[in-house]
Amino acid sequence: MPIPPSPGRARATGVRPAPDSVARRTLAALERLGGALGTALLALLLLVGVAAVAAASLAGVGLLLVPATLRAVRALADRERARLGRWGAELPSPGPVPDGLRTALTDRTVLRDVGWLAAHATAGFAVSLLGICLPIYAVRDVTYPLWRSLLPADLADDRPWWWAVDTGAGQLAVALLGLGWAALTVGLAPVLARALDAAARRLLAPPPGADLSLRVAQLTTSRAAALDAHVAELRRIERSLHDGAQNRLVAVTVLLGAARRSLVRDPAAGEELLARAQDAAELALAELRGVVRGILPPVLADRGLAEALDGLAAGCPVPCSVAVHLPVRCPASVEATAYFVVAEALTNVARHSGARNAAVDVRREGARLRVRISDDGRGGADERSGSGLAGIRSRVEAHDGTLQVTSPAGGPTVVEAELPCGS
Numbered sequence: 438m439p440i441p442p443s444p445g446r447a448r449a450t451g452v453r454p455a456p457d458s459v460a461r462r463t464l465a466a467l468e469r470l471g472g473a474l475g476t477a478l479l480a481l482l483l484l485v486g487v488a489a490v491a492a493a494s495l496a497g498v499g500l501l502l503v504p505a506t507l508r509a510v511r512a513l514a515d516r517e518r519a520r521l522g523r524w525g526a527e528l529p530s531p532g533p534v535p536d537g538l539r540t541a542l543t544d545r546t547v548l549r550d551v552g553w554l555a556a557h558a559t560a561g562f563a564v565s566l567l568g569i570c571l572p573i574y575a576v577r578d579v580t581y582p583l584w585r586s587l588l589p590a591d592l593a594d595d596r597p598w599w600w601a602v603d604t605g606a607g608q609l610a611v612a613l614l615g616l617g618w619a620a621l622t623v624g625l626a627p628v629l630a631r632a633l634d635a636a637a638r639r640l641l642a643p644p645p646g647a648d649l650s651l652r653v654a655q656l657t658t659s660r661a662a663a664l665d666a667h668v669a670e671l672r673r674i675e676r677s678l679h680d681g682a683q684n685r686l687v688a689v690t691v692l693l694g695a696a697r698r699s700l701v702r703d704p705a706a707g708e709e710l711l712a713r714a715q716d717a718a719e720l721a722l723a724e725l726r727g728v729v730r731g732i733l734p735p736v737l738a739d740r741g742l743a744e745a746l747d748g749l750a751a752g753c754p755v756p757c758s759v760a761v762h763l764p765v766r767c768p769a770s771v772e773a774t775a776y777f778v779v780a781e782a783l784t785n786v787a788r789h790s791g792a793r794n795a796a797v798d799v800r801r802e803g804a805r806l807r808v809r810i811s812d813d814g815r816g817g818a819d820e821r822s823g824s825g826l827a828g829i830r831s832r833v834e835a836h837d838g839t840l841q842v843t844s845p846a847g848g849p850t851v852v853e854a855e856l857p858c859g860s
Contacts, residue, residue, distance in 0.1 A: 484554055511547070534547060553641055579618075581612060742767065749776075758797070760800075767801070771836065790815060792814030816847050817847075818850050
């Protein structure tokens with residue numbers, strides 16, 4: 438159940454949640470259509486291969502290729518499931534194709550994958566191509582008066598329009614047509630994206646009564662990751678208390694004992710020891726407060742994720758911009774995990790990246806919270822190098838989320854986490 442927004446959030450500075458604009462919705466729809474067009478092209482190529490294998494099998498020479506073809510169909514269908522999971526509820530993979538030719542050809546999930554392949558390679562390709570062509574037409578026509586004079590005469594006359602464009606009025610008509618294409622893009626692109634996603638979800642969703650053993654295995658893995666993350670957090674707290682506050686308190690005890698013995702013989706030295714003991718006690722108290730804030734920052738519980746991330750960015754040595762788009766607050770566990778991801782990622786940016794700028798973008802997309810941290814540093818981040826990325830991954834996967842790290846040599850580095858946050 439969504440948590441109502443904090444009353445104090447309206448006066449925050451630096452991080453302002455804002456409703457999605459028309460431009461943002463259109464860009465998101467075009468991104469989804471672009472992803473769908475990519476899988477549709479692959480589906481079209483694979484459909485040709487499936488047809489060839491089917492024809493060869495009828496002749497009795499292509500049966501050996503059927504299992505490999507079905508595995509390729511399953512791999513592409515799983516890729517589409519992963520793409521759809523980025524924009525809504527996850528679609529679990531049915532797992533490997535069953536062994537045995539007869540069993541595989543009669544499996545319901547395999548048949549649904551083949552049906553999706555045929556639909557996506559034809560109707561899906563046409564719809565996604567239409568959605569991508571609309572903004573291309575808009576840019577081409579709106580800018581036509583600017584670049585027409587650069588074309589050779591024969592190319593300038595070879596036009597796709599139904600009227601003469603060699604006059605100013607004709608060129609203005611082309612530009613107005615481009616505005617029409619732009620309006621059609623804004624109105625139609627989100628509709629096409631939703632229609633494609635809905636059709637793919639119907640075909641790729643597990644059939645009623647499907648075996649849920651894979652989902653049970655995923656939940657078992659998530660539970661193990663949650664336990665590991667819990668143990669790691671307890672160890673971190675123990676190390677912080679043992680290496681920090683505990684040593685300070687031992688020093689306070691030693692100084693108080695020395696001051697007690699010195700007060701009779703040398704009051705001035707005793708006063709100095711008491712002052713040192715007070716300083717050590719204050720440091721111990723500050724470290725205890727730091728440990729408590731590391732468990733769950735008070736600002737996160739009191740004012741929400743936006744202001745908590747604002748505080749993280751303000752304390753980061755690297756200049757960091759933060760954008761948070763949350764119409765309502767997410768569950769406390771989701772906010773705590775998102776805060777941990779950003780805190781660890783910014784720590785890595787400050788220590789290892791050599792970046793000049795960093796950016797944090799947090800937005801809710803359907804039933805998922807998307808957290809994206811990017812920097813312009815040297816790149817080359819590796820989970821196996823002890824940079825903290827493994828801890829981020831375990832924390833995210835413990836919450837049944839996903840983590841993607843892109844860090845080529847030379848940069849930039851992008852850490853993107855997606856967390857389920859309810860409907």
